[in-house]
Amino acid sequence: MGLRILYFAWVRERIGMGEEQLDPPAGTATVADLVTWLAGRSAGHAAAFADPARLRAAVDQAFVPMDTPIAGAREVALFPPVTGG
Amino acid sequence: MGLRILYFAWVRERIGMGEEQLDPPAGTATVADLVTWLAGRSAGHAAAFADPARLRAAVDQAFVPMDTPIAGAREVALFPPVTGG
């Protein structure tokens, strides 16, 4: 199955894609763990995740803190602070 | 010359006219004095001014308290509390 991971705004631009389907390794318990793992996948990922303070997340389309567990999640989105309206 | 006196809403209806031009007697110092004098002019005037608490006034088109002097005024309006908007 794998986890659907979505990127938006400059996170998407730095990584060079809007979406990937991945199987995080065992021990990837939280969103923050996922980000750490993803940062090692490419230079683009590393650049996108270089400053965790500028990163926000949603698990299954709900905004969550970075220490949120991802067990059972189908979709995780990573993006900068929102700027709509 | 005389003073232009305007009536609005139910004050106008009770008096039966929207406007009259009058020369108040000497000693009519304030809006309240004017109202007391006007109340004696007809049964309609008396009915309109029976409850001073329900009456508001403007002198030369500016809302004022009832104890405002009318010396030099060209126009006095008497009406119920406003209900626009």
Added chain:
Amino acid sequence: MIRIRVDPAPIDLTAETALVEGRGEGAVATFTGLVRGDPAADGSVETLELEHYPGATEAALTNLAQAATDRWSLSAATIVHRVGSMRAGERIVFVAAASAHRAAALEACAYLIDRLKTDAPFWKREVRGGEGRWVEARDADHDAAARWR
């Protein structure tokens, strides 16, 4: 831009909004008051009649719009008030405030309508079942206006 209009014609929201939006600022807040049917024991409101004090009304609304413009640095302040006879569902009043900042536009809009309720010489008469009745002023309106002093 300060725009004041007291008119028996229906309020043209599209035209009024275009004037306000045309000022080039980022935030526009509006308030529209509509005639309510307000069903009661003596029937619903068939028509609402708005009387005003010509001359004094325009002066009061201009002062109000100017005060809001000064306080919140507005690029536009509009007050349009209908007078005469109107039916349920029709617009009585439209106010709008435009500013570079959303909080300023929103606050100024609330200020304009709150103060209009107590500071402008309008009187409403409701007709239900063929019988007219002057609307009583509400204490709540005075409280709402007082918070801006």
Added chain:
Amino acid sequence: MIRIRVDPAPIDLTAETALVEGRGEGAVATFTGLVRGDPAADGSVETLELEHYPGATEAALTNLAQAATDRWSLSAATIVHRVGSMRAGERIVFVAAASAHRAAALEACAYLIDRLKTDAPFWKREVRGGEGRWVEARDADHDAAARWR
């Protein structure tokens, strides 16, 4: 009525307003956000691009409109947000709240736009002089949203 619309087409204010006013309540408050030219050292904004998170956006806006409806007993809550590319002077966002009472409509309108700024997944990119730049989030927006908690 709750109406949520996320759309690349220009916002039709006349149609949206008619839907809200058609609810038969007396008070309608609206807020419209427009693209600002915002002249700076690197030129004015030529286009503004709005990216969003399809699915999550609609869910967030629906939650927001429902929360406002519950809190202020609204008869209508509308949120329309444009996405894609737009130019200076065009509408980005329109929110409206209708209620029997003016204070409820005004407060709910402020709530909708304040919370939208922090709770809905939209991202703005400004293009000036041919160069795109992602807009930074503002602390003031978080403060504005926090006052409703």
